[in-house]
Amino acid sequence: MSQTIKLKKGFDINLAGKAEKKTIEVPQPDTYALKPTDFNGLSRPKVVVKEGDNVKAGSALFFERNVEDILYTSPVSGEVVEIKRGEKRKVLEVKILADKKIEFENFKKYTASDISNLSKEDAIGQLKQSGGWTNIIQRPYGCIANPADTPKSIFISAFDTSPLAPDYDYVLSGQEQYFQAGIDILKKFTSGTIHVSIDGKAEVSQLFSQTKDIQLNKISGPHPAGNVGVQIHHIDPIAKGDIVWTVNPVGVAMIGKLFLEGVYDTSRLVAVTGSRVKERGYVKMYGGACFNKLAENVEGTDNRYISGNVLTGEGIGSNGYLGFYHNQITVIPEGKYEEFFGWILPSTNKLSYHKAFGMLTFLNGKEKEFEVDTNTHGEERNFVVTGTFEEVMPMDILPTYLFKAILAEDYDDMEALGIYEVIEEDVALCEFVDVSKNPIQEILREGIDLIKEG
Structure with a gap:
């Protein structure tokens, strides 16, 4: 049906x-x-x-x-x-x-x-x-x-x-x-x-x-x-x-x-x-x-x-x-440019999931189209737990803990936390909203390869 x-x-x-x-x-x-x-x-x-x-x-x-x-x-x-x-x-x-x-x-x-x-x-x-x-x-x-x-x-x-x-x-x-x-x-x-x-x-x-x-x-x-x-x-x-x-x-x-x-x-x-x-x-x-x-x-x-x-x-x-x-x-x-405190300045032209970084973005409504470039507006840093992954993941899994289990090479937790259900495209949005700028898709593939070979 x-x-x-x-x-x-x-x-x-x-x-x-x-x-x-x-x-x-x-x-x-x-x-x-x-x-x-x-x-x-x-x-x-x-x-x-x-x-x-x-x-x-x-x-x-x-x-x-x-x-x-x-x-x-x-x-x-x-x-x-x-x-x-x-x-x-x-x-x-x-x-x-x-x-x-x-x-x-x-x-x-x-x-x-x-x-x-x-x-x-x-x-x-x-x-x-x-x-x-x-x-x-x-x-x-x-x-x-x-x-x-x-x-x-x-x-x-x-x-x-x-x-x-x-x-x-x-x-x-x-x-x-x-x-x-x-x-x-x-x-x-x-x-x-x-x-x-x-x-x-x-x-x-x-x-x-x-x-x-x-x-x-x-x-x-x-x-x-x-x-x-x-x-x-x-x-x-x-x-x-x-x-x-x-x-x-x-x-x-x-x-x-x-x-x-x-x-x-x-x-x-x-x-x-x-x-x-x-x-x-x-x-x-x-x-x-x-x-x-x-x-x-x-x-x-x-x-x-x-x-x-x-x-x-x-x-x-x-x-x-x-x-x-x-x-x-x-x-x-x-x-290929650097911004001095660019991430903290309010803007109507920056696309961001986080209202704190792109607060004026949301005033334009959902119809505004954004011109983006490849700048990540930040560098990779320690894994910060914000709960944002769970907000954009429409699946009954816990992505933050799954990624941590992969980094720890914990096979039991990887299986329990749903690694069989996802591939890179399913967590790409997590990578987009990640304030820590971690390569989430690469991390997931490493975990999949570990499980497959294990």
């Missing part, structure tokens, strides 16, 4: 630079990259191509040494021009010089009726060989799902409340058949429910309301109401030993297209956002696209290019590459 959930805890970060619902024509980049660092738990990738090789979209580039049958494949066709490595020869990027016309590896096509009769094993096999399996994420841990597991349910968040987030109704417009086919594939992997959550404050999109074999839930409230982890917590919580899978709605459509068209097509509409972007809208690009062609659409020279949003995205520079799971690009100014 569908659920309607209203959340009160959280905080909406209303930034200037939201993408308009229009498609912008931008020259396609010359190079693309697949980055092992985009995949949690991928610690020992084995590269199966060398520089100078020609590949197609869907050709294998690397795999995890311990899980050789799940392939990580090229988003485009072209020539492998660089295998970038870091310390201890760690693979950082596999770069592809793209063809002018993208060619695809051919996988087996199925009609909608064929999909209903497709075996679970055949569906898993095609997903693993094409690279499509990497769209399926496991909770706990936030890593790529194990095909040998059976999740108790599968969750898809069809809306995003993070700053300047893309509108999935617009992004997936015209892809109804692919989304439904993706659902039909996913339902083979669980005897439980496939949950699709939509914004309870918005009009219900036909794309999601007409999708079959799902439970459509309405969630309303401030950020992080759109986070799939929050939705799992309130609808089908994870206990120790439980497994839940999650898929981004764009990933669902990719999976559906893989089976209906026989190609692994990573092209998507990506929201180009941020106060430094001149013309904001959506750009169609393949996964792993280089940002360099966007430079003419950006004001100023000292900017932070972010793959994703300002809370959880990755700063990658103007020549960086779109992250595998990202459907958004954000460009904001750098904040």
Whole structure:
């Protein structure tokens, strides 16, 4: 039975630079990259191509040494021009010089009726060989799902409340058949429910309301109401030993297209956002696209290019590459300056959750859009207990004590305090409101890795 959930805890970060619902024509980049660092738990990738090789979209580039049958494949066709490595020869990027016309590896096509009769094993096999399996994420841990597991349910968040987030109704417009086919594939992997959550404050999109074999839930409230982890917590919580899978709605459509068209097509509409972007809208690009062609659409020279949003995205520079799971690009100014008592001076232009620091901010109401930069307005200091984390965390866990348990490497307390229910995006708002400026998301990942390896 569908659920309607209203959340009160959280905080909406209303930034200037939201993408308009229009498609912008931008020259396609010359190079693309697949980055092992985009995949949690991928610690020992084995590269199966060398520089100078020609590949197609869907050709294998690397795999995890311990899980050789799940392939990580090229988003485009072209020539492998660089295998970038870091310390201890760690693979950082596999770069592809793209063809002018993208060619695809051919996988087996199925009609909608064929999909209903497709075996679970055949569906898993095609997903693993094409690279499509990497769209399926496991909770706990936030890593790529194990095909040998059976999740108790599968969750898809069809809306995003993070700053300047893309509108999935617009992004997936015209892809109804692919989304439904993706659902039909996913339902083979669980005897439980496939949950699709939509914004309870918005009009219900036909794309999601007409999708079959799902439970459509309405969630309303401030950020992080759109986070799939929050939705799992309130609808089908994870206990120790439980497994839940999650898929981004764009990933669902990719999976559906893989089976209906026989190609692994990573092209998507990506929201180009941020106060430094001149013309904001959506750009169609393949996964792993280089940002360099966007430079003419950006004001100023000292900017932070972010793959994703300002809370959880990755700063990658103007020549960086779109992250595998990202459907958004954000460009904001750098904040390379110091403020003398700047944090204590009242202002109407500073965005802050704390009324003591941004007291005049709240006089402008919720509709004011703020132009922010990367300045943290303070430096890292001792962990101060303020109770603020609990005010913005719409989950029945105690985040302050969880973070302390991680720092103390207390396994029992980490489990008891809910580490199985959260990944980085679920605590990103805690990092934003933290007066101690601690890297909360990094701390949580360290704890997750400890629990997973322990």
